[in-house]
Amino acid sequence: MNISLLLLAILAMMVLAFQVGRNRAVRVVGGHSHIRHLHSLPAYYGYYAALWVGIPALLLVLLWIGLQERVITILVVEQLPPSLTVALSDGHLSLLINDIKNLATGNITSGKITSEIQAAADHYHQLQSFASIGLWSLVFSIAGLGMSIAWHRTQPAFRARNRVESILLLIMILFSSLAILTTLGIVLSVLFESIQFFQKISWTEFFFGIQWSPQIALRADQVGASGSFGAIPLFTGTLLISGIAMLVAVPIGLLSAIYLSEYASTRVRSIAKPILEILAGIPTVVYGFFAALTVAPLIRDWGEAIGLTVASESALAAGLVMGVMIIPFVSSLSDDVINAVPQSMRDGSYALGATQSETVRRVIFPAALPGIVGGVLLAISRAIGETMIVVMAAGLAANLTANPLASVTTVTVQIVTLLTGDQEFDSAKTLAAFALGLTLFVVTLMLNVIALHIVRKYREQYE
Amino acid sequence: MNTAVQVVNTRIGIVTATDLEQDQSFTRTLGEITSPNARMQCRNINVWYANKQAIKDVSLDIGKHEVVAMIGPSGCGKSTFLRCLNRMNDTIPIARVNGSIKLDGKEILDRGIDVVPLRAQVGMVFQKPNPFPKSIYENIAYGPRIHGLTTSRTELDELVEISLRRAGLWNEVKDRLNQAGTGLSGGQQQRLCIARTIAVSPEVILMDEPCSALDPIATAIIEELIDELRAHYSIAIVTHSMQQAARVSQRTAYFHLGDLVEVGPTEQIFNQPQHKLTEDYITGRFG
Incomplete structure (x- = not known):
C-alpha cells in the first residue's frame, strides 16, 4: 500500500x-x-x-x-x-x-x-x-x-573500511547464491512434478514404450480415452532432427572456422566473422518462419519432382534450419580453440617443409580436436533443447521413424503442446511435460558437463 | 672471392638516431664475410616489416661443417636474418625481403622457388621447444611422412632411430616412443625438435636461441650435440650468450641495429674485435 x-x-x-x-x-x-x-x-x-x-x-x-x-x-x-x-x-x-x-x-x-x-x-x-x-x-x-x-x-x-567491505562481500555472496538457489528451485519443482507423473505412469512405459498419445479421459466413459506415454518416438524424433542439424552445422562450422583462423586475410576475417556471428543473433522464431514457410515447401516440391513422398512438416526442413542456426556456435568455439593452438606449432611444422594444409590437417586439427569436440557437444545440447524452430517446422505426429522426409516430433514440441491450452494440473497428460522436461534437462546437463570437462582439460595443456 | 668491399651501406631514408650510431657511424661490415667452403651465400639482404627496416644490406656466408654464431643486442635483426635462410619470413604477411641467398649455388629468394624442398634442406630449431602434441615417434616421423622419404614402416623405424641417436636422445626414449613428446623435460624436448629436424636430412640447421629456455645442464648437452652435428651439417645459431657463441662456433657475426657490423673467426672476434661497437658489446659495456 x-x-x-x-x-x-x-x-x-x-x-x-x-x-x-x-x-x-x-x-x-x-x-x-x-x-x-x-x-x-x-x-x-x-x-x-x-x-x-x-x-x-x-x-x-x-x-x-x-x-x-x-x-x-x-x-x-x-x-x-x-x-x-x-x-x-x-x-x-x-x-x-x-x-x-x-x-x-x-x-x-x-x-x-x-x-x-x-x-x-x-x-x-x-x-x-x-x-x-x-x-x-x-x-x-x-x-x-x-x-x-x-x-x-x-x-x-x-576500521570502517574493513567493516563496509565485509558487508558488501556478504551482499554479493547473497546475490550469487540467489542465482544458484533459483536453478535448484527449478530443478526441484520439475523433479517433484515428475515424481507425481511416475506414480501414475510407470517409468518403464515412459522410457521404453514406443507409443506416444498423451490422452486422458475427462469422463470415465469417454471413447478413445486410453492414453499411452511411451516417449521413445519423441527421443528418436529429437535425435533425428538434432542429427540432421549437426550434419549441417559441424562440417560448415568447422571448415569456416579453419578458413577464418588459418587462411583468411585480416580484412576478410574482420568482415566475415561478425557476419557469421549475426546468425547467432537471429531470434529462433524467425528461423521458425523460415523453416516452415520457405524451406519445408521447397523440400516438398523438390521431393515430389523426383518422385518422393515428403511430409509438409519434414524432419529434414527443421533439421536443416536448426543446423544453420547452430553454425555460429560450432564455428566460433572451434575458431577459439584453433587460435589457442600456439604459433610455435605452426612454425615447427612449416620449418619442416609442411604446406599450410598439411599443417592444418596433421598438427593444428589434432591439437585442437578435444576443444572442437567440446564445442560440438555444447552445440548438440543446444540443438536438443531448441524449441521454437521445431514447434513451427516439425510436426506433432509422434512417428517412430528414421526417415528424414517423414514428419516427426520432438521432446520440446510435446512439452509445448502438453502445456498450452486449458489443463488440469494433476493429470498424467500435463505431468508428462515435466517428466519430458526433466529428461531433457538431465541429458543436456550431462552433455554440458562432459563438454566443459573436455574443453577445460584441453586448455590446461598449453598454459 | 672477397665481396666485402662491395658491401656499401645503402640505407634509404631510415635514420636510427641512437647516440652510439652518431658517435661511430656504420659504413661497412668489417672482417671476412665469405667462407672458403660456402654452403649458403647471402648477399645484400634487406628486410622490412611494414615500413620499418629490420636488416640493412647484410652479406654473410655459411660454410660446410661450420657453426656460425650470430650475436648482438635484442632487436638487432639476427633472428630476422636467420629466418630469411629458410624463408620463414614468408609466414609473416608484412615482411618483405630482398637480396640474394644461394644454397649450393642455387638462388632461393625467388618467388618461384617452392619453400617445401627448401625447408627440408634448411631445417630450423626454435627458441622454445615446440614438439607437436603427438607421440615421440610421430614427432620424428612427421617430416619424413610429409616428404615421402620412406616407403616402408621398417625404413621409417630406422630413420626415427637414426635421428634420435644423432640427437643423443635414443637411449633416454627408446622404451617410450609411443608416449607424448610434450611429456619430456625441456632439454629432451629441444633435442626431440633437433631430431625432428635431422629426420628430413637437411644440409643446414638454423637454431634460434635453442638453449635460452633450458637449464645449464640441458644447455651443456645441447652445446655438445651442436659440436657433434657439425660433422654432418652446416649450422647457424643465434644466441644471447657470448660464452655459448665462444664455445660452439667457428665464426661469429656481430649484428647491431640491423647492420652486420663485424664477422670473423670466433677467437678473433672475442679477442681482437676491430669495431668499437663489437668491442663494447663483447666487453659488456652494453647489450
Whole structure:
C-alpha cells in the first residue's frame, strides 16, 4: 500500500545517515586537516552508518510484508462468532475471508452482508491501519537505533573500511547464491512434478514404450480415452532432427572456422566473422518462419519432382534450419580453440617443409580436436533443447521413424503442446511435460558437463 | 672471392638516431664475410616489416661443417636474418625481403622457388621447444611422412632411430616412443625438435636461441650435440650468450641495429674485435 513510500523514506534516511556519519568522523579527529588520524576515509564511516540505518530497517519491512496478512487474517477469524465458522470447510472459510477483505477495501462481495461480516470487515480495516502505523514507527526507531550504534562506533581507531567491505562481500555472496538457489528451485519443482507423473505412469512405459498419445479421459466413459506415454518416438524424433542439424552445422562450422583462423586475410576475417556471428543473433522464431514457410515447401516440391513422398512438416526442413542456426556456435568455439593452438606449432611444422594444409590437417586439427569436440557437444545440447524452430517446422505426429522426409516430433514440441491450452494440473497428460522436461534437462546437463570437462582439460595443456 | 668491399651501406631514408650510431657511424661490415667452403651465400639482404627496416644490406656466408654464431643486442635483426635462410619470413604477411641467398649455388629468394624442398634442406630449431602434441615417434616421423622419404614402416623405424641417436636422445626414449613428446623435460624436448629436424636430412640447421629456455645442464648437452652435428651439417645459431657463441662456433657475426657490423673467426672476434661497437658489446659495456 504505502510500502513504496516507506522504502523511499528508508532511502532518504540512509542518505542522511551517510552525511551524518561522514561529518561525525571528520569531527571526531578535529577537522579535515586531521583525517589521516582516522583509520579509514571519512566516506567509509558514512557508508557504515548508512548500512546500519538501511539494512535492519529493510529486513524488518521484508519480514513484516511476509507476515502482516497472515497475522491479521488469524486475528479476524478468531474474532468471528463460532456460529459462522464452525460448519465451514477450508475452501468456504477462505471464501468468507475473501468477502471480508473485499468489503474492507470497498470491492464487490459475493455473498449477503450480515452484521457479523460487516463487524469483521471493520475489525480487519482497523487492524490494517494499526499495523501500518506500527510498521512506520518500528522502522523509524530501528533506523534511529542503527544510527546511534554507528555514531558511537565512529572513533579514529574504528576500521570502517574493513567493516563496509565485509558487508558488501556478504551482499554479493547473497546475490550469487540467489542465482544458484533459483536453478535448484527449478530443478526441484520439475523433479517433484515428475515424481507425481511416475506414480501414475510407470517409468518403464515412459522410457521404453514406443507409443506416444498423451490422452486422458475427462469422463470415465469417454471413447478413445486410453492414453499411452511411451516417449521413445519423441527421443528418436529429437535425435533425428538434432542429427540432421549437426550434419549441417559441424562440417560448415568447422571448415569456416579453419578458413577464418588459418587462411583468411585480416580484412576478410574482420568482415566475415561478425557476419557469421549475426546468425547467432537471429531470434529462433524467425528461423521458425523460415523453416516452415520457405524451406519445408521447397523440400516438398523438390521431393515430389523426383518422385518422393515428403511430409509438409519434414524432419529434414527443421533439421536443416536448426543446423544453420547452430553454425555460429560450432564455428566460433572451434575458431577459439584453433587460435589457442600456439604459433610455435605452426612454425615447427612449416620449418619442416609442411604446406599450410598439411599443417592444418596433421598438427593444428589434432591439437585442437578435444576443444572442437567440446564445442560440438555444447552445440548438440543446444540443438536438443531448441524449441521454437521445431514447434513451427516439425510436426506433432509422434512417428517412430528414421526417415528424414517423414514428419516427426520432438521432446520440446510435446512439452509445448502438453502445456498450452486449458489443463488440469494433476493429470498424467500435463505431468508428462515435466517428466519430458526433466529428461531433457538431465541429458543436456550431462552433455554440458562432459563438454566443459573436455574443453577445460584441453586448455590446461598449453598454459 | 672477397665481396666485402662491395658491401656499401645503402640505407634509404631510415635514420636510427641512437647516440652510439652518431658517435661511430656504420659504413661497412668489417672482417671476412665469405667462407672458403660456402654452403649458403647471402648477399645484400634487406628486410622490412611494414615500413620499418629490420636488416640493412647484410652479406654473410655459411660454410660446410661450420657453426656460425650470430650475436648482438635484442632487436638487432639476427633472428630476422636467420629466418630469411629458410624463408620463414614468408609466414609473416608484412615482411618483405630482398637480396640474394644461394644454397649450393642455387638462388632461393625467388618467388618461384617452392619453400617445401627448401625447408627440408634448411631445417630450423626454435627458441622454445615446440614438439607437436603427438607421440615421440610421430614427432620424428612427421617430416619424413610429409616428404615421402620412406616407403616402408621398417625404413621409417630406422630413420626415427637414426635421428634420435644423432640427437643423443635414443637411449633416454627408446622404451617410450609411443608416449607424448610434450611429456619430456625441456632439454629432451629441444633435442626431440633437433631430431625432428635431422629426420628430413637437411644440409643446414638454423637454431634460434635453442638453449635460452633450458637449464645449464640441458644447455651443456645441447652445446655438445651442436659440436657433434657439425660433422654432418652446416649450422647457424643465434644466441644471447657470448660464452655459448665462444664455445660452439667457428665464426661469429656481430649484428647491431640491423647492420652486420663485424664477422670473423670466433677467437678473433672475442679477442681482437676491430669495431668499437663489437668491442663494447663483447666487453659488456652494453647489450
